[in-house]
Amino acid sequence: MSNPSFFAGKVVLVTGASSGIGRATALAFGRNGAKVVIGDFDEKAAETASLITQEGGEALFVKTDVSQASSVEALVQATVSAYGRLDIAFNNAGLLPHTADLADMKLEDFDRTIAVDLRGVFLCLKYEISQMLKDGGGAIVNTASVAGLVADAGMSPYVAAKHGVVGLTKAAALDYATRNIRVNAVAPGLVATPMTQRWLADPAFKQKLMENSPIGRPAEPEEIAGTVLHLCSDAASFVTGQTYVIDGGQTSH
Ligand SMILES: NC(=O)c1ccc[n+]([C@@H]2O[C@H](COP(=O)([O-])OP(=O)(O)OC[C@H]3O[C@@H](n4cnc5c(N)ncnc54)[C@H](O)[C@@H]3O)[C@@H](O)[C@H]2O)c1
Numbered sequence: 001m002s003n004p005s006f007f008a009g010k011v012v013l014v015t016g017a018s019s020g021i022g023r024a025t026a027l028a029f030g031r032n033g034a035k036v037v038i039g040d041f042d043e044k045a046a047e048t049a050s051l052i053t054q055e056g057g058e059a060l061f062v063k064t065d066v067s068q069a070s071s072v073e074a075l076v077q078a079t080v081s082a083y084g085r086l087d088i089a090f091n092n093a094g095l096l097p098h099t100a101d102l103a104d105m106k107l108e109d110f111d112r113t114i115a116v117d118l119r120g121v122f123l124c125l126k127y128e129i130s131q132m133l134k135d136g137g138g139a140i141v142n143t144a145s146v147a148g149l150v151a152d153a154g155m156s157p158y159v160a161a162k163h164g165v166v167g168l169t170k171a172a173a174l175d176y177a178t179r180n181i182r183v184n185a186v187a188p189g190l191v192a193t194p195m196t197q198r199w200l201a202d203p204a205f206k207q208k209l210m211e212n213s214p215i216g217r218p219a220e221p222e223e224i225a226g227t228v229l230h231l232c233s234d235a236a237s238f239v240t241g242q243t244y245v246i247d248g249g250q251t252s253h
Contacts (some may be wrong), residue, residue: 016093016233037066066120137180173241189247215248
């Protein structure tokens, strides 16, 4: 979908957009007319903002660590300073822990994964919703994962964080359903991004992953972006508190 009038006048915040799903979604919002603010702790995300402006859109990069309250608050403030309001947010920043069975999982890995993947989403919701209440409403999508619905072996902090994101999505949706703020999540299966590059570059491991994939391939990041844009659009005006699974049939087994 690419229609410059679709999100014209809308101000969109995207976290975790230096690469992968966040970058594809930020570009898609830009192509559909939104003003895009990108929050990421990796300076490479400034390239995503440049790509949007090169295509004739408006975008701003704000260096942000989503696990820090002051940083997320500053991101929302920078959005309002630049564009006057906040209409849409895609809370997507995330990382993976090192793989280990639970008893061998390092405490630092647990704490860091929860801090970014769960606390980060909570902080984004907190400051975004505070602003959206002033602006009269909004739409938010959080990035969960199929690991928010079923477990992956060796990934206990990630599974816990993503199950938490599904829960936060429902809780926030209930709190604001009557105040014109919708909150949903997407739950991607395997997507070809830097996060999964190492797995997909190993032919034997990729084969093992594909045995679990009815569609027989990983998703491209753009295939997640399309659903995020839909959930943020007026076409989804009665959808809130839901987690939309985008997994090529993986959890249909
Ligand atoms: N790739 C997959 O197979 C897959 C599947 C399901 C869910 N996800 C989720 O999708 C989201 C995006 O992942 P991706 O696959 O595009 O990977 P990615 O590594 O390309 O993107 C992750 C982004 O998050 C940013 N980030 C990490 N920690 C941050 C922090 N503390 N503050 C701000 N930004 C931070 C990174 O800089 C990067 O831009 C993540 O939440 C991930 O858990 C990915």
